[in-house]
Amino acid sequence: MTQQTTESQPWCIFCRIVHGQASAEILYQDDMVTAFRDIHPQAPTHVQIVPNQHIPAVAAVTKTDAKLLSRMIAVANQLAAQEGIAQSGYRLVINNGPQAGQSVNHLHLHLLGGRRMGWPPG
Ligand code: 5GP
Ligand code: ZN
Numbered sequence: 001m002t003q004q005t006t007e008s009q010p011w012c013i014f015c016r017i018v019h020g021q022a023s024a025e026i027l028y029q030d031d032m033v034t035a036f037r038d039i040h041p042q043a044p045t046h047v048q049i050v051p052n053q054h055i056p057a058v059a060a061v062t063k064t065d066a067k068l069l070s071r072m073i074a075v076a077n078q079l080a081a082q083e084g085i086a087q088s089g090y091r092l093v094i095n096n097g098p099q100a101g102q103s104v105n106h107l108h109l110h111l112l113g114g115r116r117m118g119w120p121p122g
Contacts, residue, residue, distance in 0.1 A: 012054065012104065012105060012106045013104060013106070014048070014050050014054075014104055014106035014108060015054050015106060017034065017036055017050075018034045018050065018052050024036035024037065024039075025037040027047060027079055027082070028049075028075055028078070028079060029052075030071075030075075031052070032051065032052060032053075032067075032068055032071050033049055033050065033051055033052060033068070033071055033072055033075055034049075034050055034052055035047050035048065035049045035050070035075055035076075035079055035111075036048055036050075038110070042112060043112040043113060043114050043115050043117070044113070044114025044115055045080075045083040045085055045090070045111065045112065045113045045114045046110065046111070046112050047076075047079055047083075047110075047111040048108045048109070048110060048111075049072045049075050049076050049079070049108065049109040049111060050072075050106060050107060050108045050109070051068055051072070051106075051107055053068075054106055055106070055107040056105045056106065056107070057096050057097070057102060057105060057107060058094045058096045058107055059096050059097070060107070061107070072109050073092065073109070076090075076092055076109055076111045079111055080111060080113060083111075083113065083114070085113035085114055088113065088114070089113060090111060090112060090113030091110075091111075091112045091113065091117055092109055092110065092111060092112075093109070093110040093112065093121075094107070094108070094109055094110070095110075
């Protein structure tokens, strides 16, 4: 993977984590996705599953990304089992845009679990 510095492909914080240029507790990595613990966990388990490739938001996903999205969910399920929350339950969240609270413009799937959660989300 090569460094991306153009405006359309910014070298963001999650790109830097994927490429080992910013520190994070990496739990899983393969040719398509990387998973690491959230720096400000909102639950006992709070992991980010991200594409290695810079995709700015879920709104930018197309049908050609089907394999990537299924890989992200499969990795989340695998990590939920590894974290011991597969039976108790967990939540997978993708925030898109400012009103939904997206703060990092690199697609990421939150894996949250280990406590009871409310609904609807705030
Ligand atoms: P969003 O608000 O965009 O849905 O989620 C972004 C998440 O990324 C937040 O939960 C935030 O704590 C996490 N985050 C932001 N910067 C870093 C970082 O440098 N390292 C790690 N591990 N997590 C980060
Ligand atoms: Zn990025």
